[in-house]
Amino acid sequence: MHIILFGAPGVGKGTQAEKISADYRIPQISTGEMLREAVANNTELGKKAKLLMETGQLVPDNIILGIVEDRILKDDCKNGFILDGFPRTIPQAEGLSKLLKKHSLPEFKCLEIAVPDEQIIERLMARGRADDTEEIIRNRLKVYNDQTAPVRSYYQNDGAFVSIDGNKSIDDVYNEIKIHLS
Ligand code: AMP
Numbered sequence: 001m002h003i004i005l006f007g008a009p010g011v012g013k014g015t016q017a018e019k020i021s022a023d024y025r026i027p028q029i030s031t032g033e034m035l036r037e038a039v040a041n042n043t044e045l046g047k048k049a050k051l052l053m054e055t056g057q058l059v060p061d062n063i064i065l066g067i068v069e070d071r072i073l074k075d076d077c078k079n080g081f082i083l084d085g086f087p088r089t090i091p092q093a094e095g096l097s098k099l100l101k102k103h104s105l106p107e108f109k110c111l112e113i114a115v116p117d118e119q120i121i122e123r124l125m126a127r128g129r130a131d132d133t134e135e136i137i138r139n140r141l142k143v144y145n146d147q148t149a150p151v152r153s154y155y156q157n158d159g160a161f162v163s164i165d166g167n168k169s170i171d172d173v174y175n176e177i178k179i180h181l182s
Contacts, residue, residue, distance in 0.1 A: 001080040007113035010124040017084040030084040056139035065095040093154045110155040113166035
């Protein structure tokens with residue numbers, strides 16, 4: 001099972017990805033988590049990503065595509081994986097399509113979790129991560145609407161795209177996801 005979880009920051013992608021990962025025994029690949037780890041370990045990648053992340057901007061596509069390619073070639077990805085927070089730009093989506101061909105991976109199911117903007121702001125403010133101040137949140141939503149929302153149409157014309165109402169309880173959202181995965 002190869003899944004893209006798509007949606008704005010704060011819609012619950014990470015929470016749902018964890019549940020899918022546990023039930024279907026496939027790893028959750030969160031580019032945000034990988035980058036936060038790199039920042040915490042002060043690696044070369046972390047040094048490049050730190051300021052961009054602190055201001056809610058995106059890390060360059062070529063860097064992201066490199067870390068995703070390395071990650072999806074690991075053994076635990078053989079039966080599939082969940083992409084959480086990637087692809088976030090059209091070039092990333094195009095790069096992913098190339099990786100599919102290059103490594104003969106199957107097509108992805110793209111599941112969008114949709115939540116209205118005002119609710120996203122409330123949820124992120126409540127989450128309280130270092131990059132969750134109101135100003136940075138608004139910037140991340142702007143970046144999302146400018147750069148990531150177009151990725152939706154990249155997958156939307158595809159039969160494997162489905163949009164799920166994320167304005168519900170965690171369990172209700174997850175039950176709907178499961179219907180689309182069966
Ligand atoms: P996230 O945890 O997915 O919200 O990601 C946190 C931050 O990491 C984002 O605000 C970006 O700065 C960076 N980031 C994560 N994933 C990507 C990606 N696919 N492309 C570019 N930047 C990313």
